[in-house]
Amino acid sequence: MQTRKLGYSDLHLTMVGLGTWAIGGPWQWGWGPQDDQESIRTIQEAFDLGINWIDTAPAYGVGHSEEIVGKAITGRRDEVIVATKSGIVGNPNKPGTTMRKMDAAGIISEVDNNLRRLNIEVIDLYQIHWPIPDEMIEEAWGGMAELVKVGKVRYIGVSNFSVEQMKRVQPIHPIASLQPPYSMVRREIEDELIDFCAANEIGIVVYSPMQAGLLTGKFSQERLASLPDGDWRRTNDQFKEPRFSATLALVEKLRPIAERNGKSLAQLSIAWTLRLPAITSAIVGARRPSQIVETAAAGDWNLSPEDVAEIDTLLDWHTAQLS
Numbered sequence: 066m067q068t069r070k071l072g073y074s075d076l077h078l079t080m081v082g083l084g085t086w087a088i089g090g091p092w093q094w095g096w097g098p099q100d101d102q103e104s105i106r107t108i109q110e111a112f113d114l115g116i117n118w119i120d121t122a123p124a125y126g127v128g129h130s131e132e133i134v135g136k137a138i139t140g141r142r143d144e145v146i147v148a149t150k151s152g153i154v155g156n157p158n159k160p161g162t163t164m165r166k167m168d169a170a171g172i173i174s175e176v177d178n179n180l181r182r183l184n185i186e187v188i189d190l191y192q193i194h195w196p197i198p199d200e201m202i203e204e205a206w207g208g209m210a211e212l213v214k215v216g217k218v219r220y221i222g223v224s225n226f227s228v229e230q231m232k233r234v235q236p237i238h239p240i241a242s243l244q245p246p247y248s249m250v251r252r253e254i255e256d257e258l259i260d261f262c263a264a265n266e267i268g269i270v271v272y273s274p275m276q277a278g279l280l281t282g283k284f285s286q287e288r289l290a291s292l293p294d295g296d297w298r299r300t301n302d303q304f305k306e307p308r309f310s311a312t313l314a315l316v317e318k319l320r321p322i323a324e325r326n327g328k329s330l331a332q333l334s335i336a337w338t339l340r341l342p343a344i345t346s347a348i349v350g351a352r353r354p355s356q357i358v359e360t361a362a363a364g365d366w367n368l369s370p371e372d373v374a375e376i377d378t379l380l381d382w383h384t385a386q387l388s
């Protein structure tokens with residue numbers, strides 16, 4: 066699979082990375098029940114397909130996702146770049162929920178829990194999960210920089226940060242990467258974040274490129290109604306009307322473009338995010354081996370300028386439906 070260099074770092078990421086939020090299983094922001102053995106098979110399938118990096122977080126399943134990743138990479142550590150996060154951790158007083166830990170001492174002590182769950186000696190990319198509270202980001206970033214100095218972390222990045230927030234922390238230690246949302250129906254990063262990152266040698270690893278499954282062509286009103294109670298998508302704005310129906314209609318308009326290329330809609334939505342060279346990689350979630358078998362192939366599909374132009378027209382149509 067094609068790779069791109071992550072910002073100023075020496076990490077070369079495959080253009081599709083595996084996301085492991087859903088693999089965390091049930092918790093406050095879970096995706097409903099998940100079978101751990103199937104999760105491990107999914108992760109190993111991703112590596113077999115040539116995907117060389119994985120994204121997790123202590124929040125996902127309140128530590129469970131990291132533990133599953135740790136099990137799945139046993140014996141294959143050298144093949145894989147491991148990215149995880151800081152700043153949101155399990156709340157010991159309320160099982161199944163999380164809390165913020167953004168003080169430098171908390172960031173520094175928590176990394177040992179990441180390392181233990183992942184069963185590794187060093188984290189390749191450690192990212193602040195959310196810039197909340199805003200006034201703590203310099204303090205948290207100072208703790209992150211300390212972890213690079215002591216060798217527990219190779220590179221540090223941020224997630225969900227604005228340009229203004231990145232400018233505040235960049236003088237403390239260079240930012241290796243930004244992890245923002247990006248999909249055909251969430252294009253906010255095009256306003257200024259992409260240009261800022263490109264100009265400052267900051268890699269971009271985008272999340273939810275299939276808008277949590279909504280752009281795969283396999284979502285429907287019936288599917289939404291049958292999601293289990295614990296699935297966060299039941300209450301998310303993207304899955305509410307009128308947006309939900311407008312996006313399903315968009316997907317049907319996109320279908321012929323995927324079909325004439327002999328590809329699936331899931332592959333189209335991921336390849337579209339990768340059309341810009343400033344995007345290092347797309348983090349693609351999967352909870353079954355068959356899902357990543359389908360989506361990994363998007364990492365080798367370079368969309369033609371004609372397809373990109375046609376998609377742009379359809380995305381304008383989608384925006385107009387909602388304005």
Ligand SMILES: NC(=O)c1ccc[n+]([C@@H]2O[C@H](COP(=O)([O-])OP(=O)(O)OC[C@H]3O[C@@H](n4cnc5c(N)ncnc54)[C@H](OP(=O)(O)O)[C@@H]3O)[C@@H](O)[C@H]2O)c1
Binds near residue numbers: 121351356357360
């Ligand atoms: N930094 C952050 O704040 C943040 C936020 C969100 C995500 N992320 C990261 O980004 C990763 C990816 O984002 P995401 O998981 O939210 O969204 P996504 O990659 O757009 O969608 C993943 C979901 O789509 C469905 N799916 C996957 N492959 C499919 C296929 N071939 N056909 C049909 N459906 C398929 C699966 O759910 P079902 O089978 O249940 O439909 C899967 O869980 C996460 O796992 C996480 O690592 C980070």
